[in-house]
Amino acid sequence: MIKFRPRLSLFTALRAAPPTRRFATEARLTSDHVRIVEVGARDGLQNEKKSIPLETKLQLIEKLSKTGVTTIEAGSFVPAKWVPQMASTAEICEKLLTSPPQSQNAIAYNYLVPNIKGLENLVKIMDIAGAPAENTKSSTSTEISLFAAATEAFSKANTNCTIAESLERIRPIVELAKTKNIRVRGYVSVALGCPYEGPDVPPSKVADITATLLEMGADEVSVADTTGMGTAPRTMELLQALKAAGIANNDLALHFHDTYGQALVNTVVGLEHGIRIFDSSVGRLGGCPYSKGATGNISTEDLVHTLHSLGMHTGINLEEMAKIGGWISGELDRFNESRAGKATLARIQE
Numbered sequence: 001m002i003k004f005r006p007r008l009s010l011f012t013a014l015r016a017a018p019p020t021r022r023f024a025t026e027a028r029l030t031s032d033h034v035r036i037v038e039v040g041a042r043d044g045l046q047n048e049k050k051s052i053p054l055e056t057k058l059q060l061i062e063k064l065s066k067t068g069v070t071t072i073e074a075g076s077f078v079p080a081k082w083v084p085q086m087a088s089t090a091e092i093c094e095k096l097l098t099s100p101p102q103s104q105n106a107i108a109y110n111y112l113v114p115n116i117k118g119l120e121n122l123v124k125i126m127d128i129a130g131a132p133a134e135n136t137k138s139s140t141s142t143e144i145s146l147f148a149a150a151t152e153a154f155s156k157a158n159t160n161c162t163i164a165e166s167l168e169r170i171r172p173i174v175e176l177a178k179t180k181n182i183r184v185r186g187y188v189s190v191a192l193g194c195p196y197e198g199p200d201v202p203p204s205k206v207a208d209i210t211a212t213l214l215e216m217g218a219d220e221v222s223v224a225d226t227t228g229m230g231t232a233p234r235t236m237e238l239l240q241a242l243k244a245a246g247i248a249n250n251d252l253a254l255h256f257h258d259t260y261g262q263a264l265v266n267t268v269v270g271l272e273h274g275i276r277i278f279d280s281s282v283g284r285l286g287g288c289p290y291s292k293g294a295t296g297n298i299s300t301e302d303l304v305h306t307l308h309s310l311g312m313h314t315g316i317n318l319e320e321m322a323k324i325g326g327w328i329s330g331e332l333d334r335f336n337e338s339r340a341g342k343a344t345l346a347r348i349q350e
Helices: 005-014 054-065 089-098 116-129 152-159 161-177 203-216 232-244 262-275 298-308 318-331 339-348
Strands: 035-038 071-076 107-112 140-149 184-191 220-225 252-256 277-280
Touching: 035 203, 035 298, 054 071, 054 318, 071 089, 089 116, 089 298, 116 140, 116 161, 140 152, 140 161, 152 339, 161 184, 161 203, 161 339, 184 232, 184 277, 184 318, 203 220, 203 232, 220 232, 220 277, 220 339, 232 262, 252 262, 262 298, 262 318, 277 298
Parallel strands: 035 071, 035 277, 071 107, 107 140, 140 184, 184 220, 220 252, 252 277
Antiparallel strands: none
16 A cells, blocks of 8 residues: 655655766756656547547647646647548647747747657648747647667567667657757657556566666656556666666656556656656546556546645646536547546536
């Protein structure tokens, strides 16, 4: 049973030994603030079978932009034949660059790019739109995400190449992004379980891949439990391996799927270890096209409710997020799977 320690002792993990490698890092977050990366509009929608209109996707992003989130996954520059649901990403990108939604806070819009061509397509749109990638005076910025896998079987199924080959493909993408001043986010998929190789993914392998991405210049790496196989002990073992590899907590995010109902439990483990960046999806949307049976990401509403109950701060309006979860679930003709979202809606509708 995990016992959540008092606040002062909870954050002692942040005072870890200095990293032994040189990594690209972002400014350290305050100890009681958690940054949530909203992945509903990309990771959450990519596995939906029903075709989703472009207007619905834009409405979802606009609604999310008004909740207080600061990072939103907006799409993926993958070929439509691979992920048909992402076919409208170019139009979404152009819209967000030329007329972004009004928001009270600055928002980074993130796009998955699987290869150098994907980034080149993004850069072309940015050049045409005349919008800078990073501008402190702007209310929006543009980021990219890159994927590597922690197992050879998943890498071959997802990218048709070995882990080593995928990392070599990533290197020029990072280099180009840096020349364009585009922030880079890495993902390490199936870090706590693989649909082909099972749950016992070596933590040292995950740590090596994470370190490689950071050494290439990634600004942060999201370590992903793509299958939802992660448990509290194995999550802690993984985090200890990452720490032993000299990787700082503020270079890491955690990305949990809730297939076995362990996402919130694993989140608390991450919090106790000092992690302050977590990915989540409104309405618990999501699933992986390459992992049969993997259900949605951890629900943003459930995550926010849990974090706020622990005295943490996210800047996110839970009631507004709950309304969005109910709305998008209806648009997709699916059941709203966020427990905190449904409870919040029931309370505010009384």
